[in-house]
Amino acid sequence: MHSAFTATYYFFAIAVILTTVYLSYRITAVTALLGITALGISELFVKWDADKVSVFESTLRMSNFLISLFILIACAVVCMVEIRYERKKNEASIQIEMERRQLKRILQLDELTGIFNRKSLHDALKDMEENAPDDRYILAITDIDNFKGVNDRFGHQAGDHCLMEFSKILKEHGKNASIFRYGGDEFCLIFHHAEIQKAVSVCEQIQSRLSGLHFEAYPGLKLTASFGLASYFSQTNAARLFVYADKALYEAKEERNAIRVFSPEDRPAEYEVHP
Structure with a gap:
C-alpha cells in the first residue's frame, strides 16, 4: 500500500512534462518546484499513516524518495532543454516565414517608386x-x-x-x-x-x-x-x-x-x- 502511494509521486513528473506545451520556462520551473516541495514535505514532515516508516529508518524508502526526487529534477531539466529547442525551432520558423514574406513583397514592388509592379x-x-x-x-x-x-x-x-x-x-x-x-x-x-x-x-x-x-x-x-x-x-x-x-x-x-x-x-x- 505504501509503495503504491509513493508511486503516485510520479504524477508530479507527468505534470512537469505536460507544461512543455506552453513553452514557458516559468511554468515548468514552478510546477517542478511545487512537485519537489510536495514530495519533500510528504516524505520528511507529514506522517500520513501510523505504520509509515520514516525515510531515515528504511533504506528502501530512502531509495524510493531519492529516486522520485531524481526523476522530478531530471524531468524538469529535460523539459527545460525541450522548451529551449522548441523555442529556437519556432523562432527559426518565424524568421524564415518573415523573410519569405519580405522577399515576396520585394518581388511585388517596383524598385524606383515603391508601389506594386x-x-x-x-x-x-x-x-x-x-x-x-x-x-x-x-x-x-x-x-x-x-x-x-x-x-x-x-x-x-x-x-x-x-x-x-x-x-x-x-x-x-x-x-x-x-x-x-x-x-x-x-x-x-x-x-x-x-x-x-x-x-x-x-x-x-x-x-x-x-x-x-x-x-x-x-x-x-x-x-x-x-x-x-x-x-x-x-x-x-x-x-x-x-x-x-x-x-x-x-x-x-x-x-x-x-x-x-x-x-x-x-x-x-x-x-x-x-x-
Missing part, C-alpha cells in the same frame, strides 16, 4: 477574374504626357524624379484603389466597388495635383497626365478590360491632360455579348 498587376487582374467575377471594378491606366520630352530635355534623373513624385500623388489620392507601375511612365489603378464618377473624380484630383507640382531643381518643368478608364462588366475578361482602358487612354493622349472613359458601345463586334 507589373507582375503584381497581372496577379491582381487574374485574381479579379477568377475569384470575383461578379464584383464591380474599374481599371484606370495613366501616363505622363510627353514623358520622352522630359527625359530628352532634363535628363533621365529628372525623369526618375518625376516618376517618384507622380507615384506619391497616386498613392495620396488613390487610397481606395490598388496602384501599380506597369512600365516606363505608365501606371494603373484598380478601383474596387467604385462608381465610374468616383473614379473619374479621383483622376481629376490627381491631374490637378500633378499640374501644380513645382520642381526647384528643374525650372520650367511642368507635368500633366492623361487617363483612360474602363469598367469590368459581366463576361469581360481581364485582358479585354486592359485593352478597353488602354484604348481610352490613347484617345485621352490625343488631347493630353484629359480623361476618357471606355464605353461598352465602343466594343468591336467580336467582343459584344449577345443574349
